[in-house]
Amino acid sequence: MKTDFKFSNLLGSVYRKGNLIYTDDGTCLLSPVGNRVTVFDLINNKSHTLPFAHRTNVARIALHPRGQLLLTIDEGGQAILSHFQRRIVLYRFSLRDKENRSISALAFSPSGTHFAVAIGRKIEVWRTPSTPGSHESAENEDEDGGLEFAPFVRYRQYVSHYDSVQSIEWSSDSRFFLSASKDLTARIWSLDPEEGFTPTTLAGHRTAVYAAWFSNDQETIWTISKDGALFRWQYLPPPDVDLEMVTEDDERWRISERHYFFQDQANLTTAAFHAPSNLLVTGFSNGLFMLHELPSFSEIHKLSISASKIDTVSINKSGEWLAFGSSALGQLLVWEWQSESYILKQQGHFDSLNALTYSPSGDRVITCADDGKIKVWDTASGFCIVTFTEHTSGVTACEFARRGNVLFTASLDGSVRAFDLIRYRCFRTFTAPKRLSFSSIAVDPAGDVVAAGSLDDFDIHIWSVQTGQLLDQLSGHEGPVASLAFAPNGSSLVSGSWDRTVRIWSVFARTQTSEPLQLQADVLCVAVRPDSRQIAVSTLDGQLTFWSMSEGTQEGGTDGRRDVSGGRKVSDRRTAANVAGTKNFNTITYSADGSVVLAGGNSKYICLYAVETAVLLHKYTVSVNLSLEGTQEFLNSRLLTEAGPQALPDEVGENSDLEDRLDKSLPGSKRGDAAQRKTAPAVRVPGVAFSPTGRAFCAASTEGLLIYSVDSGVQFDPFDLDVDVTPESTLKTLAQRQWLKALVMAFRLNHPKLITRVYRAVPTSDIGLVVRDLPRVYLDRLLRHVAKEVDTSPHMELNFLWLESLLRQHGSVLKEKPGEFAEVVRMVQRAVGRIQGEVMRVADGNARTVDYFLGQPRVGGTGLQQKKLTDGHSTNDAEIGDEDEDEEMVGGADEWVGLE
Template sequence: MKTDFQFSNLLGTVFRSGTLTFTPDGTCLLSPVGNRVTVFDLVNNKSHTLPFAHRRNISRLALNPRGNLLLSVDEDGQAILTHVQRRISLYHFSFKGAVSALVFSPSGRHFAVALGRKIETWRTPSTPGEDEDGGLEFAPFVKHREYVAHHDTVQSIEWSSDSRFFLSASKDLTARVWSLDPEEGFTATTLGGHRQAVYGAWFSADQETIWTVSKDGALFQWGYLPPRNLPETDGDFDPEEHMRWRIAERHYFMQGQAHLTCAAFHPDTNLLVVGFSNGTFGLYELPDFNQIHNLSISQNDIDFVTINKTGEWLAFGASALGQLLVWEWQSESYILKQQGHFDSLNALTYSPSGDRIITCADDGKIKVWDVASGFCIVTFTEHTSGVTACEFAKRGNVLFTASLDGSVRAWDLIRYRNFRTFTAPSRLAFSSLAVDPSGEVVAAGSLDDANIHIWSVQTGQLLDQLSGHEAPVSSLAFAPNGGSLVSGSWDHTVRIWSVFARTQTSEPLQLQADVLCVAVRPDSKQIAVSTLDGQLTFWSLSEGTQEAGFDGRRDASGGRKLTDRRTAANVAGTKAFNCISYSADGSVVVAGGNSKNICLYDVSSGVLLHKYTVSVNLSLEGTQEFLNSRNLTEAGPGGLVDTTGEASDLEDRMDKSLPGAKRGDAAQRRTGPEVRVPGVAFAPTGRAFCAASTEGLLVYSLDATVAFDPFDLDIDITPETTLKTLQQKDYLKALVMAFRLNNPKLVTRVYRSTPPNDISLVVKDLPLVYLDRLLRHIAQQADGSPQLELNLLWLEALLKIHGRTLKQRQGEYAEVVRMVQRAVARIQKEIMTVAEGNEFMVDYLLAQPKTAETKRIELVPVTNGGDAVDGAAQSGDEAMGDEEEWIGLD
């Protein structure tokens, strides 16, 4: 089995904090998710996460006008310049301070960055392929100029359309006009008059007007005007000398107690959108200040808003609940409406088909994620407390979840509804769950009780309470063949229950420490057990004997938290695996725990194949192996010292986390989120696995979607020589050459040109290295091409000749076999539908009354040379002459 899994995508999180930005064509939205960047394709309904990662949470994003360079900056001022289309990072750079604003000029030659009260302009680095000299530079970032005049943090920067000037808005109640290069007759201008911090300043499309907006909801319109009370003197007086930027109009948003949190302006359409702290936003048309919309989209602050280039779509981000919205204001419809879990994930599971991932979290929500698109397609909110476990029935689209609210619920994933709720006689907080493969029985365990509760899915009745454990049950798992239920407990035992036998006996397996997790191999012959002392042991399910075991404490050990008194190597809480999952063929297990590491082990040899680091984000606790002694102060670690009490703004000093709280909790301590992995699961195809972590839902896969992946490519193999070989009727050689070029159109041409009588000969001599590709191609052709019989002939020949190989190496071919199964099932369904329709048509025709006025109806048989006609009927006028009388269908 291949084990070179690579990071593929990040799901479960759509927006954390920072800024959003649209691509120049307006079809994609870039969103910061912790220390990574996710690209949402709004037209094709897909998303992907860029492979690079910062060392802190990202605070600012900027995209150049061409849309190929992305500059991302984290909270410490560390920047990464990325080529978006190629998904590679080009340069790393440090601005040596927190960045509060970042924007490229419209020409793309410069970008401006705000570092506190200072503004710097830099030249944009060149990228390979832009010009003849375009190559990687040794020192790509070159500072152009520096501007210092503000007295407080600069909050936004906006360029003029000609890239000669830019505006800055600051917390010092002013906005300023700057020039990129020294201009004759121009001096930097200060625009003062606001009573609170200025959040934004923009030029109009003709650059004759400036708009500024402040935190208290005041919008000022500035014009280049003479004084209002200009004295009337003789002709020597020149009013041009007294022209200044002056306030022409004042407007106010009037949002009561709510204050303005973000704003964006679109000069071409004169649209202004503002977001407020009460979760509402307003859309206004300037200069008349006409209100177009005023809607509430969140319960918390709207942190950032932006407008795409055409002015049609508005993107909003709210970090408190992790919400991301894209709204089309003209049609008043959502283009994108996503929200991640705002509490830590607890468990996850794959659907049997492998195209869905289900996650559950402490916020009481269950979310279903589409693997292909990366979007959440449905959210269930019926649970009233944290959801601790989720499990799929192997047959049917039924999902089961267990919760701390004392209920186990069954969900129909076709109609998206809760159709069963299972409860115990006494109120228990369920923490583990297992479902019989047939989907008829569900079992749950609790940390409040040592019994295992079993319910019937059909009736919802409690069937039995299995007693035998002497401590809380931590993990449950049904054998895939449905014969046994395996339970792990804190009493140092694993018990194997014969649930469906007449005498419900259990066989205990004794271990040396508390059992944290149990997993059953897909062939139902082996059990994997993780214990609190860091041991991974493997037991025979039928014999009840230990087959293998190894120590995973060193592999599971994670980083050091700020509050730890011991080093990372000596901390006890991270030295065990809390979750285990077998691969599809049972040869590999993946394990995770309360640390930053995910470990991939070979079962037979006990060798550590790979160790994956979940996150390098220093904003999370437990990602560092060693703490920096320079961060230690007299009051303790510097990361634990609360500095928000010195904030100048009142709402920054107050903690309103409790409803109705007027002041903060004096006893509250600020603690950062800890990196941990509460759940891992292998995909049914064996080509991917996912892990629930503090960062979100991490997907690791064997990426097979490479644009060009030549195999044994030779200089003589070209599309022209492949077509020439095809004309010579050497079909096998032409097929292999097309596969080596990895040209789908060429493979399809050879595939369709092969005569039906030669298909079995081609398949018989086909090298096994191309078997996976040919199966994948047939599955794709069966989904999209109308040549039904040709696809089935190829498939029949492959299964007859290579069926034994597919069975012996089922772990390697699991994904393509599932694709073929889905294609065949769809074809069968379509044929059955046509056959049933023909049957009803024939019954209808035979039931017609035999009257002389009725036109003769005759079934026309299908000839070998003609087109296929399913139940086609022709009228008598077409099949026979008018002079013949109707004689019935006897």
């Protein structure tokens, strides 16, 4: 199978911290998620994560007005300028100053030539680097069209504030900008020296000024502070002065109106202003947001959307959609205020993930976490489609039944629950005779029996799914049961325990016997190969061993301590190679064909091993985010202070003594001390799972649900191209009626519109010949294209002719290599199933219509004659003759209606 997996998407987390921004057309929303940026397509209901990653969490993001350049800055001041459409990194630059102050505001000018960034109390304006390949950069580039040597050039620096700047807002003509600061003032700056203009300070607030904006005509300035005070500033003469005596020199920016938000025990945390519609949106620390129309300050809406504070709000260009982000619970909402409806409402797990599993169809991923929630994620769109909250404590394990849409979960609340994923409800709850915290689960392939193990008890509990009754308690282990797995053929149950044994139970035999396999250390995880012939076992000493299930002998093994050894924590005094506790695998899983094993643990690495040779094939780095514990390899002596490592003291805490702000959590504790104000989560991988198709795998990590897939979108192969393959030559070949050659040339160029044009131009009589001679290397791509055409285009008969010919002539290849073509076959099945459902609905509707017409009462001649009499017609002979003809016609119609 292919093993060149690459990062594809990040699910399980929709917002962490920072600001939200819309694209210029307002259809996409950009949200910072840890050290990455996720793009939510609000029209097509899809999401994707940009491939590049920062070294720390992203603090600020800004999009160029033309939509090409995306500037992201992390907490350490490192900036990445990327091409938004191509998703590639153009430049990396450091905006960090000597005092290492954080970035608090970032904004591009409306003209796009400059951007302003707030570093502490200082504001810096930089020239925007040119975009490679654009018309603007042609004059600055050399003949080869390369990148600029020094793209970031600082244009001007502004230092007048006495505290951190919280907001920067440009004027519409890009000549001026406003800054709001914690020093209770807002200031007006000019980009270039203006005649008669002097920098102006707007003072009058009693608390920190959060934001300042220009009105649409730039004649008014609005400022808002933390205590909910909104001031309107206008260029006015002094009060109580005779207007005839006022000169232009006496006019200044003065407060003309004052408005206040009265919120008990709540502070303003975020605000946004849409100048064209004069719409003001404010968010507060109690989860409430309000909409006001300015300058009348009339309240439009008032709604509570979160249990915690709202961190950021953004308005799209048209002013219709409002985006809210709450970092405490990881919530992201897009609200259309005119219709009062949600466009997007997503929330990730606000606690660490524990386990995950794929659905049998491969289009769903189920995650469970310590917050007691179970979420179902759609792999195609990247959105959470349902959340189950029946458990009252952390959910530790989840498993799918191979038949049917039934999900089983185990929790620390002492229950095992079964969920129906068609009706989205919990239909069965399994409990033990005594209070236990279940940590592992296994489901019979037939879906008749569910087994669960606990770290509090040494027995394995088995229930009947149909009745919910406890069938048996398997005794034999002398330590807590850490992992359970049923053989795919349903013959045996495999359990691993801390007593250094793995037992194979014959659950369905008349005598329930168990065969123990002795190991050298505590067992952490077991997995059974899909052919039910082999068991993979991970132990506490970092060993990964493979055992024969039928003979009970060891077939191979490898030492994974050096492979899985992750980074060091801030408080560790050793390097990553000498840190204990990270040198073992807590989770392992087989691929769909059983040729490779994927393993992860309490480190930043995921290891892929070949089963036959026990050789490490690939090592995937989960995260490079230095904001997490366990990502650094070596001790950085520059970060050491007299009080210890620089990250340990809480510099923003309320305690005055340094000793009171130090982290005094117990060694080995994962979650830290809940009483401390500053805790950093440690990077770890509690669960991994392969998709049923084998084309992707997902990993539950501290940052969320990471999806790695074989990149089917690699569209360029230089070995297939030559100078003769161009769009013009392809169209010329198509005009010459060389269908197969034109189709292959279009696939080599991989131009979607060109492929569709050639595909639809092939006559129906020649489809069979084209498919028969199609090179096998293009079979996957043609099937994928046909599946997309079936799903999107109205040419139903043409698409099904292609599909029938492909399956008829290449069906044996699809059957021989199910792992290679499983994904595209599932795409075809979904598309055909959707068309089938639509055709059946139309057929049912037509059948009911025909039944309705056939069930109508017969129309007699007396009725027609009575109708004519009531209409006032005379009954002469001609009319009577006509009536006879009508009666004959009606009688014929009656005879025709009666035929069934």
